[in-house]
Amino acid sequence: MTGQPQPQPQPQAQAATPRTxxxxxxxxxxxxxTGTAAELYAQMAVDFGIPEPAPFVVLSSAPELFAPAWALMRESLLAGPGSxxxxxxxxxxxSLANRCPFCVDxxxxxxxxxxxxxLADTVTGGGVxxxxxxARVLAWAQASRTPGAPELAQVPFxxxxxxxxxxxxxxFHFINRIASALLHDELMPEGVRPQDVLRSPAGEALAQAMRRTPEPGASLRFLPPTPQSDPNQPSNAPSWAAGTPVAPAYxxxxxxxxxxxxxxxxxxxxxxxxxxxxxxxxxPPLHWPELPGADRPGARLAVLAALAPYRITEEDVAAWLTPPHTDHCLVHLVAYGAFLAVERVERALAAAWTGVPAAGRTRP
Known part of the structure; x- marks a missing residue:
């Protein structure tokens, strides 16, 4: 021992944990x-071109929701009829109507x-x-958030x-709410353009997938039995999807x-x-009397998920997400509120669909 101050060990720099x-x-x-979840991701990679789409990954905490949410999107947007x-x-x-930046991106x-x-730049820039x-499809879709909107009176397809x-x-009324409630806003880093993403290997895989039309109905094998699949049980399948894979998915x-x-x-x-x-x-306005208070945290979260998921805060979640509640429970509660809004939208669209003569449902 020399009596001189000994060098002190320096704290090692901690690697920053990447934000998910x-x-x-x-x-x-x-x-x-593993199992069914792994098979679902494999199908997403082929049919959607994205092996880990965050709005579906976040639902994987509640497997009961994971497969049906994917099936509804796949069987309508990717494999369903229409352009x-x-x-x-x-x-x-x-997504614009619901103010969901992640889904807009x-x-x-x-x-x-x-x-x-x-077309993409025109729509995101607020143009027609x-x-x-x-233009008719865009106006109809944006108006779908508003039951009774005049744009819903004649369907554009x-x-x-x-x-x-x-x-x-x-x-996407469902997925928007899941994304706004449970994901961070940005999909792409600031300053990164879509064309930059598409030059990457992942972007090339996405472009290839978007040029293919998947086989209709291939996601239905992942779904649990429903009345739609049991001829001895009454079905609540919507008339607008009758006879298509979209009906059992919905x-x-x-x-x-x-x-x-x-x-x-x-x-x-x-x-x-x-x-x-x-x-x-x-x-909803900033002053929203109908929003349940902090003394009813579960009801508050469900209402926010339905009508303004982008306003869910850490405090709202922390007030409810206490034992015995888990991630599984939180995802289910958000999905419950989100789908109540979907049903509200569906009733309005179905009423408009039923009320329009068949001749008025065709393109001009």
Whole structure:
């Protein structure tokens, strides 16, 4: 010992933990998935061109929701009837109406992937597409958030394409809410353009997938049995999707999402349903008397998920996500609220569809 000060060990620099896309939950990484989940991811990689789409990965914490949500999107947007470009315009219109930046970025990228760069930039810039058909689809999809909107009175697609278009709109009314509630806003880093992404190997895989039409119905094998698949049971399948794979996919998601009601008391369920049933499609004001207070955190989360998921805060989640609640429960509660809004939209679209004579359902 020399009596001189000894060098002190320096703390090692800690590597920054990369931020994941997920808020509030910690889903199992897709590369660790096994069984049905692994098969679903494999189908997503081939049919969607994206092996780990975050809005579906976040649902994997609740496997009952994971497969039906994917099936509804796949069977309507990717494999369903109707123009693929037209349905992407519809999905982009819904995402704009719902103020979901993540999904707006995603559908802008999808349109770029199919060579529709000008169309994508026009719509995201607030313009009107040059093609009359695309303009009508965009207006219809954006108005779908508002029950009774005049744009819903005459549908902008052929009757044979209803399952594709209506299914796509409903799929993204659900996915928008999941993304806004449970994901961070950005899909692409700031300054990165869609064309930059598409030059990468992942972008090339996406573009190739967007040029293919998957086999209709191939996702239905992942779904649990529903009344739609049992001839001895009554079915609530929507008439606009009758006879197509979209019908059992929609019914399966409705059944799975309704399970979240069990996380609330009957009184809170009634409050949430009443609030959503009275919704006029508007984005709620900052002063929102109908929003349940912090003393009813479950009802508050469900109402926010339905009508303004982008306003869910860490405090809202922390107030409810206490033992015995888990990530699985949180995803189910958000899905419950989200699908109540989907059902509100579906009733309005179905009423308009039923009320329009068949001749009025065709393209001009």
């Amino acid at each position: 896309p997920y808020r509030y939950t910690d889903p199992t990484p897709p590369q660790e998935a 693929r470009t037209g349905k992407k315009v519809a999905a982009l219109g819904v 995603a559908h802008t990228l999808l349109l770029h992937a199919t060579g529709e760069r000008d 597409p040059e093609t009359v058909q695309h 052929a009757a044979a394409d209803a399952a594709g278009y209506i299914g796509t709109v409903l799929a 019914e399966a998601l409705r059944a799975a999402a309704s399970m979240g009601a069990g996380l609330l008391s009957e009184e809170d369920q009634a409050l949430v349903r009443g609030t959503v049933d009275g919704w006029d499609g508007a984005h």
